[in-house]
Ligand SMILES: CC(C)[C@H](C(=O)O)[C@@H](O)C(=O)O
């Protein structure tokens with residue numbers, strides 16, 4: 001097959017880890033007789049430096065014309081970088097919000113699971129980590145507080161800020177369907193997280209989710225308040241299969257869940273729309289402090305590429321091959337510094353990429 | 361001194377744990393020659409059963425005329441209780457939101473610390489729990505998404521729900537001041553949590569917090585995004601002293617932090633306004649499944665009473681005495697079932713109350 005991949009290397013460790021993912025994609029292309037065309041666009045700090053804005057309309061058009069987007073990471077040190085002196089809608093993160101909306105990527109999938117070999121890195125007690133866990137957070141990504149109206153006005157001599165949290169039935173329905181469909185391919189359990197005791201949007205969320213649930217009678221559904229969900233992720237992460245939630249709650253809970261795995265450098269994410277188009281990126285950030293040192297863990301980025309093959313290109317066999325190669329390299333004891341423990345072989349970013357290519 | 365305490369026993373385990381707190385307050389009154397007058401009001405499910413609403417205006421007036429409120433807990437099983445068939449503003453929790461607003465309790469203080477004797481119950485690894493931690497979440501309680509306009513309307517043939525997140529400079533300033541004042545009496549560090557990369561209200565929050573910070577040059581201030589805060593609470597809770605945040609983020613993070621201690625049955629909270637008036641309650645819920653069995657842990661409730669003595673009545677010595685008695689009982693190995701481990705003495709709710717009175 002021939003596929004057009006839009007590549008956003010971005011800032012921080014983005015370029016170096018994306019290079020490793022491309023190395024792996026090229027090896028896959030060769031082995032399975034595909035052709036991948038890569039088109040680079042800028043987003044985030046590097047785009048600000050080049051064009052004064054975190055994402056140009058031309059870049060969006062390029063992304064729109066391709067088959068999928070492979071994203072590294074964007075943003076820098078928020079206290080020292082000049083990017084953060086700019087008005088909010090000109091900062092690196094504004095590019096990310098803009099591309100999500102422009103491409104209609106309403107479904108953010110963030111798997112969080114414990115790698116048995118890395119269970120030691122899990123911040124939870126052994127009695128919990130020994131049970132293992134494997135969940136996917138399905139987060140609504142183009143609605144809610146993120147995209148409602150934001151205003152700051154002077155009222156009675158002082159500033160008053162408003163942010164509007166908006167959800168329509170159709171917005172909730174499409175993400176709920178996605179959540180249930182994913183659950184059908186997994187352990188058939190959906191935990192829908194809301195704050196229905198306080199928010200109208202959460203009550204609408206609960207209503208629509210329960211309607212959608214009727215089309216999936218095999219799936220066990222549970223409603224959980226967001227404050228309780230934040231507790232349960234720490235207490236007993238094994239109880240979760242699919243966690244379905246709105247944008248802001250998903251932001252908070254998916255980061256909490258990734259940290260609970262202890263190996264955020266090993267977690268990928270996908271942002272999808274209704275068709276096969278998607279954007280794929282690591283769950284971790286741009287880590288400006290370790291950028292350019294060839295020490296960052298490229299595995300999350302390589303897994304993002306595997307997710308792209310699976311979800312956007314329908315190349316399950318190829319994705320399986322990448323995941324198997326990663327498993328093997330980990331089983332053989334190779335580790336970048338973030339997951340290194342005594343007795344392992346410490347390797348650099350590019351060495352890790354080479355090892356994975358080699359085991360393909 | 362003579363004080364008027366409004367007592368809300370509430371639902372679930374509320375009545376039985378509040379009874380133990382009153383036992384302890386009576387012992388304190390006797391020993392230190394105070395007179396405490398108790399006036400019961402209904403709130404939550406029991407008020408719905410009696411009056412059809414979760415909080416009557418008469419009950420609010422009673423609370424307003426007293427010196428402080430001691431609250432047990434409210435609410436029941438959300439799937440089986442008839443209270444949850446009512447419209448949202450008639451459910452038990454609506455009473456809680458109403459009393460917070462009516463009494464102007466804008467500052468919610470939720471200490472979360474690891475009891476060295478109960479470190480085993482901490483869900484985190486020993487390498488983390490061994491360091492210990494001791495933080496207080498200072499949560500804004502009468503603004504934000506909780507009290508902005510909530511609407512659900514039909515637009516283009518489908519329901520659309522709106523919730524409005526509103527903060528004014530003065531609302532932020534008064535809670536920020538409270539946070540910094542608390543930090544001055546502690547380890548002099550404030551971590552202000554927001555989502556300034558997305559929300560106008562968070563940007564205003566950050567601006568006002570940095571202004572208030574100038575009046576407290578000794579206090580170290582740090583801004584942290586809420587998604588990162590959710591991660592850091594799991595990764596390294598010892599980094600936090602005072603966590604200052606808005607209503608919804610505070611709801612999520614304070615529950616996460618209590619769970620990280622592993623002993624939610626031992627954590628109290630205070631909801632304060634600018635003067636000495638306050639409402640005091642345990643951090644845990646009404647636990648309807650164990651209600652009426654005389655097995656619930658009354659310590660959080662007794663600590664809430666101690667907080668009331670300290671913050672509302674300026675009775676530091678008396679509060680110290682209660683806290684010391686609790687420490688002693690724990691050191692002696694007495695435990696209710698929730699924190700029981702082999703080798704301890706298991707005791708009932710009322711036995712725990714008696715032991716604490718006895719050690720006073
Ligand atoms: C950078 C930021 C705007 C973004 C978000 O909050 O969505 C990030 O935290 C994420 O989760 O992808």
Ligand SMILES: CC(C)[C@H](C(=O)O)[C@@H](O)C(=O)O
Nearest residue numbers: 197198227453454456457611
């Ligand atoms: C019961 C609910 C409305 C309340 C809140 O969200 O504030 C509770 O979770 C709390 O934290 O006190």
